[in-house]
Amino acid sequence: MRHGRTAISSLSSPLIKNPSIHLGNILLIASLTKTLSKSGTRNLDPNSIPISEPLVLQILRKNSIEPAKKLDFFNWCRSLEPNFKHSAVTYSHIFRTVCQSGFIEEVPNLLFLMKEDGVLLDSETFKFLLDSFIRSDGLFKARKVMEACQLFEKMVQDGVRASCWTYNILIDGLFRNGRAEAAYTLFCDLKKKGQFVDGVTYSIVVLQLSREGQLEEALRLAEEMEVRGFVVDLVTITSLLIGFHKQGRWDWTERLMKHIRDSNIVPNVLRWKANMEATMRNPPKNRKDNTPLFPSKGGFKEIMNLLGSAGQAMGANLDSEDYDENSQEMSSFETDQWSSSPYMDQLAANQVKSSEHSSRLFSLIRGQRVQEKGMGSFDVDMVNTFLSIFLAKGKLSLACKLFEIFTDMGVDPVGYTYNSIMSSFVKKGYFNEAWSVLNEMDENICPADIATYNLIIQGLGKMGRADIASSVLDKLMKQGGYLDIIMYNTLINALGKAGRLDEASKLFEQMKTSGINPDVITYNTLIEVHTKAGRLKDAYKFLKMMLDAGCSPNHVTDTILDNLGKEIDKLRMQKASMVHTNNGDGT
DNA sequence: TTAGGGTTAG
Numbered sequence: 001m002r003h004g005r006t007a008i009s010s011l012s013s014p015l016i017k018n019p020s021i022h023l024g025n026i027l028l029i030a031s032l033t034k035t036l037s038k039s040g041t042r043n044l045d046p047n048s049i050p051i052s053e054p055l056v057l058q059i060l061r062k063n064s065i066e067p068a069k070k071l072d073f074f075n076w077c078r079s080l081e082p083n084f085k086h087s088a089v090t091y092s093h094i095f096r097t098v099c100q101s102g103f104i105e106e107v108p109n110l111l112f113l114m115k116e117d118g119v120l121l122d123s124e125t126f127k128f129l130l131d132s133f134i135r136s137d138g139l140f141k142a143r144k145v146m147e148a149c150q151l152f153e154k155m156v157q158d159g160v161r162a163s164c165w166t167y168n169i170l171i172d173g174l175f176r177n178g179r180a181e182a183a184y185t186l187f188c189d190l191k192k193k194g195q196f197v198d199g200v201t202y203s204i205v206v207l208q209l210s211r212e213g214q215l216e217e218a219l220r221l222a223e224e225m226e227v228r229g230f231v232v233d234l235v236t237i238t239s240l241l242i243g244f245h246k247q248g249r250w251d252w253t254e255r256l257m258k259h260i261r262d263s264n265i266v267p268n269v270l271r272w273k274a275n276m277e278a279t280m281r282n283p284p285k286n287r288k289d290n291t292p293l294f295p296s297k298g299g300f301k302e303i304m305n306l307l308g309s310a311g312q313a314m315g316a317n318l319d320s321e322d323y324d325e326n327s328q329e330m331s332s333f334e335t336d337q338w339s340s341s342p343y344m345d346q347l348a349a350n351q352v353k354s355s356e357h358s359s360r361l362f363s364l365i366r367g368q369r370v371q372e373k374g375m376g377s378f379d380v381d382m383v384n385t386f387l388s389i390f391l392a393k394g395k396l397s398l399a400c401k402l403f404e405i406f407t408d409m410g411v412d413p414v415g416y417t418y419n420s421i422m423s424s425f426v427k428k429g430y431f432n433e434a435w436s437v438l439n440e441m442d443e444n445i446c447p448a449d450i451a452t453y454n455l456i457i458q459g460l461g462k463m464g465r466a467d468i469a470s471s472v473l474d475k476l477m478k479q480g481g482y483l484d485i486i487m488y489n490t491l492i493n494a495l496g497k498a499g500r501l502d503e504a505s506k507l508f509e510q511m512k513t514s515g516i517n518p519d520v521i522t523y524n525t526l527i528e529v530h531t532k533a534g535r536l537k538d539a540y541k542f543l544k545m546m547l548d549a550g551c552s553p554n555h556v557t558d559t560i561l562d563n564l565g566k567e568i569d570k571l572r573m574q575k576a577s578m579v580h581t582n583n584g585d586g587t
Numbered sequence: 588t589t590a591g592g593g594t595t596a597g
Contacts, residue, residue, distance in 0.1 A: 127590080135590095168590040203591045210592095238592045416593065423594060451594045458595075486595045493596065521596045528596070559597045 051077055053087050060093045067101035070094070078113065085117040092125045099132040104144070107133075107151075115158070126160050127169065134173030144515065145177045167196040168204060175208045178485065178519035181550060183208070199230035206236050210243030212520075213555050215252060218243060223259040232260045419451045426459040454486050461494025469494055483514070489521050496529025501538070504529065518549070524556050531564045536571065539564050 056077055060070055074094050078084055086094075091114050098106045107129065114121065121129075133148035152170055156162050167190060174183035187205050190197050202225045209218035218240055225232050237256070244252045257266045453476050460469045469491060473483075483491075488511045495504040508526060511518060523546035530539035543561070546553065553561075 124589090131590080165590055170590095172591065198590095200591050205591095207592065233591095235592045240592095242592075419594065454594060489595045491595095519595095524596045526596095556597050563597085 051080060051084070053090065056086065056090055057093065060090065060097065067097050067103065070097050071103065071106065086113075086119070088119050088122055091117075091119055092122065095125055095129060099129070104132060108147075111151075111154075120158070121155060121160050123161055123163065123166075126155055127165055130166055130169045130173075134169060134177070145173060145179065145517070146515070148173060162196065164196050164198045164201065168198075168200050171201060172204045175204065176485075178517035178522075178551070180208065180212075180552070199225065199233065199236075202230055203233070203236040203239070207239040210239045213243065213247055215240075215243055215247060215249065219252070219255060219259065222256065226259060237266060416451070419449070419455060422452075423455040423458070426455055426462060429462065450484055450487065454484075454490050457487065457490045457494060461490065461497060464498060466494045466498035466500060483511075483516075485511075485516050485519060485522070488516060489519075489525060492522065493525045493529070496525060496533075499533060501530060501533055501535065505538075518546075518551070520546075520551055520554050520557065523551060524554075524560055527557070527564065528560045531560065531567055534567070536564065536567055 056074075059065065059073055062070075065073075071094065074086070074090070078086065091110070094110060095107065098104060098110070111121075130148055130152060133144050133151060148170070152162075152166070167186070171183045171186055174180070174186065184205070187197070187201065190201070202221055206218050206221050206225075209215070209221065222232050222236065222240065225236070237260075240256055241253070244250055244256075253266060253270065260266060453472065456472055457469050460466065460472065473491075476483075488507060492504045492507050495501070495507065504526065508518065508522070511522070523542055526542040527539045527546075530536070530542065543564075
C-alpha cells in the first residue's frame, strides 16, 4: 500500500479518451477485481481500492493477460498520480514481459521512466536485457547489437555492476554478430586490465578462433588458460576438437593433451568416441520398416504444397526402393546403409525402453562433466556434438545409429537433433528423407526454430528452387519471425547459385538496412557466386567492400580469390589472344 | 535451472 489512494472507478473516466488503453484496462480492472475477491478482500468497494505494488505484480504475473495490455496497465498505473512509482521488482517484470513478447523497442523508454522513478536496474535484469538485445536464439528474439552496446555503456555509467557474466554476453554477442574485431579487442583489453576475464571468456574466444580455422592461436589460448589457472573444460575441448576435425587435423589432439593439466580429459573424450564407434560397428539389426519416424500430425504442409508435384514424394517414408531409381549420389547410399529401425518403432509408439548394452557406455545425465565422473558422464549436448561430427563426415549410418542409442536411453531428442539429421540429409541431397522428417515433425514435439527454417532454405537452394524460398520466408515473417545472419547468408547463397545475382545483391542491401552486419561468410559467398557467374567486376567490388568494412578475409576467402584470380587471368589471356589474332590478321 | 561447445560460405 505504499502508493496512492486513487480509486479505480474514478480512474476509468480519463482513460475513455484513449480508446485503446480503455479497452485494455476494462479487462484489467475486471481481472483485478476478481483477484481481490478471490484473495478474500471483504466489502469490496471499487471506490476505495488502492493501487499497490503487490496488486501491480499480481496483474503483471497473470498469464491470461496479453503483454500489450500489461504494458498499458503499467503505464496507466504510472499516470494515476504524480507520485506513483513502480518498484525495482515491477520494472524487472515489465522488462521480461516486453522482451519476451516482441516489444523490445519499449526498453529504452522504460529505462528512462525507471531513472525518473529513481529505481536502479539490478544486475540480473541487466544480464537479461543485454542477452535479449544481443542474442538470437528463438524465432521471436530481436537482435540489436548497437543498442546492446549502448545499453551496456549506459548501465555501467549509471552504476550497475558489470561482471564477467555481462562482459561474456557482450563478447559472445559481438562475435556472433560479425564484430570479431571489437570482441577480440575487448577481450585483450580486459586481459590487460586483469578484470572480468574467466574460463568462459577464454572458451568463447577459443571457439571463435577454432571456427575460423586459427587453430594455432586457439591452442595457444588454451595453454594460456591453464597457465592462468582456468580449467580447460569439456566445452572448450569440444570446440577445439571440432576445429581440428574441420581442418582434418585429428593429429593435433596430441598437442592439445600436452597443454592440458588434467591429462585424462582428452584421452577420455577420444576413448568415449572410439567406444561409441565400436558399438555402432556391431552389425545393426537392419530390419527394414516403414514406420514413420514421428507420430504424424502434419505441419509444413504449405511448403510441401508449394513444391507441387515434387511434394508427392515428400511424404514418403524411408524406403530403399526410392534410392535405386535416383542419381549416382543416391547409390552411394547403399554402402552407408543405416538401419531403419526398431527404435523408430518405439519412438512412434512412445514406448522407449532402456537398453542393456549401451546404457553402461553412455550415461546421459545433463550437466555432469567428464572431469567429475569419468567417461560415463557425457551430457546430451556432447552426443549432439558428435552426432554433428559424424553427419559432417557424411557418415549417416553412424549418426542414425547414435540417434537410436540416444533415444533408446530414454532421452528425448531435442529440436537440434532433428535439425542436425535433416540438415545432413539436405547436404547429401536426400531431399525426400529430409522433407519427410520435416513433414512428420509436429510443432508440439519439437517446435521449428530458425535453424529449421535455415535448412529448408538450404535444401530448396540445393534443389534449385530458390523461387520457393521467398514463400517460405513469407510464412516465417507472418509468424513474427525475423531473419538472422545465417538465414541471410543461406539465402544469398541459394539465390546466387540459382543465377539470381541481382536478388542476392538486393538481399545484401536489405540485410545492412535491417542492422545486420555482413560477415566474412556473406562476403565470401557474394564474391564466389559473382566469380562463378563471370561477373568479375562485381566480385572485385564485394572484395573491396569487405576490406573497407574492416572484415578480415579468412582461409576460405583465399580459395575463392584463387578462383577469381584464375578467372581474371583467363580473361586477360582471351583478350591478349584476341589482340594477338587481330594483329596477326593485320600483318 | 542461470554466459561458452552442435546450423551458413570453398
